[in-house]
Amino acid sequence: MTISQDVDRRFREAAADLGLIDVGYDVVESPIGPLFVAVSTKGLAQLSFHPEERDIERLAAFAGPRVLRSSRSVDDVRRELDEYFEQRRRAFDLTLDLRGLPPFTLSVLGALAKVPFGETTTYKTLAERVGRPRAARAVGTVMNRNRIPIILPCHRVVGSTGDLVGYGGGLDKKAALLELEGALP
Amino acid sequence: MHAVAIPPFERFYEEHRAEVMRLLRRSLGRERADDAFQETFLRALQAYGRLDHGEHLRAWVLTIARNVAIDTVRRAKPTEELVETGGEDGLAAYEELAPLTDGLPPKERAAVVLRYGYDLSYDQIASALGSSADAARQATSTGVRRMRKRRTLR
Numbered sequence: 096m097t098i099s100q101d102v103d104r105r106f107r108e109a110a111a112d113l114g115l116i117d118v119g120y121d122v123v124e125s126p127i128g129p130l131f132v133a134v135s136t137k138g139l140a141q142l143s144f145h146p147e148e149r150d151i152e153r154l155a156a157f158a159g160p161r162v163l164r165s166s167r168s169v170d171d172v173r174r175e176l177d178e179y180f181e182q183r184r185r186a187f188d189l190t191l192d193l194r195g196l197p198p199f200t201l202s203v204l205g206a207l208a209k210v211p212f213g214e215t216t217t218y219k220t221l222a223e224r225v226g227r228p229r230a231a232r233a234v235g236t237v238m239n240r241n242r243i244p245i246i247l248p249c250h251r252v253v254g255s256t257g258d259l260v261g262y263g264g265g266l267d268k269k270a271a272l273l274e275l276e277g278a279l280p
Numbered sequence: 281m282h283a284v285a286i287p288p289f290e291r292f293y294e295e296h297r298a299e300v301m302r303l304l305r306r307s308l309g310r311e312r313a314d315d316a317f318q319e320t321f322l323r324a325l326q327a328y329g330r331l332d333h334g335e336h337l338r339a340w341v342l343t344i345a346r347n348v349a350i351d352t353v354r355r356a357k358p359t360e361e362l363v364e365t366g367g368e369d370g371l372a373a374y375e376e377l378a379p380l381t382d383g384l385p386p387k388e389r390a391a392v393v394l395r396y397g398y399d400l401s402y403d404q405i406a407s408a409l410g411s412s413a414d415a416a417r418q419a420t421s422t423g424v425r426r427m428r429k430r431r432t433l434r
Contacts, residue, residue, distance in 0.1 A: 102301075102317055105318055106322070115326055152288060154288070155287075155288040160287070160329065161288075161325060
């Protein structure tokens with residue numbers, strides 16, 4: 096028996112409105128492709144270019160079992176992303192859920208969050224900023240595992256020679272984001 | 281023995297929504313089933329964070345649906361009785377325990393079946409019945425006492 100889209104949508108909306116879910120997720124369309132967005136009761140928990148089946152299980156394990164696809168849960172994130180891609184927003188005003196991350200990762204992400212729109216920095220500079228000047232490679236690993244790209248702007252981190260180096264979402268996406276910000280080296 | 285993990289709600293919802301809708305349409309008709317569907321899964325969602333294992337989730341959600349249907353009928357017309365849907369919804373323990381539990385008031389019957397047929401906790405039974413854990417315990421023991429009494433009378 097098929098459930099009508101209307102009945103399904105009404106249930107998902109009511110669940111979000113009543114505050115009954117631990118994590119609401121949905122796909123947000125963007126000029127650089129669809130983005131998987133998940134928001135927990137603590138804030139934005141995940142943004143992915145290439146979501147995987149097991150993301151739902153991972154989110155449930157760290158934020159609670161009431162994980163539901165819900166357009167309404169990602170409204171704020173969708174709006175800010177739209178504004179960013181339309182060049183009407185340069186900084187995001189979103190609370191992030193970074194529960195469970197180790198201290199080094201948190202300090203690197205903290206330094207990353209301070210790299211402003213339209214500028215780039217290097218892995219080495221970020222390593223210096225967190226007081227671990229020899230840890231450029233470890234900083235690269237943190238960038239690679241960043242669960243909230245774009246908002247935590249790992250696309251603004253490039254190699255010492257200005258080479259784009261790498262990007263979890265694919266180098267073309269990194270280039271597109273830097274171009275949008277007028278920062279393509 | 282490891283308890284069965286509780287799946288993310290989205291998976292639970294996708295797995296059981298068609299069957300819940302079938303049960304509700306059979307007992308309430310198409311129109312009233314839509315609202316009852318929403319209420320069923322909202323009740324399930326409300327209790328979902330307090331489940332202690334992921335076993336018998338199908339029996340649990342179908343019992344919630346059954347109770348929402350009963351409440352819907354009562355609200356509409358206090359004297360109307362819910363059409364009994366028999367074993368069609370495939371709740372095995374309901375069928376097995378039917379000779380013993382037939383004739384019990386619906387809440388007591390559901391409580392007894394969930395407790396002794398599916399081994400659910402009073403918390404889980406409470407969420408299926410839309411009541412407190414104490415009320416679920418009460419309904420179970422009253423149901424059992426009623427069953428015993430009838431057996432000795434027979």
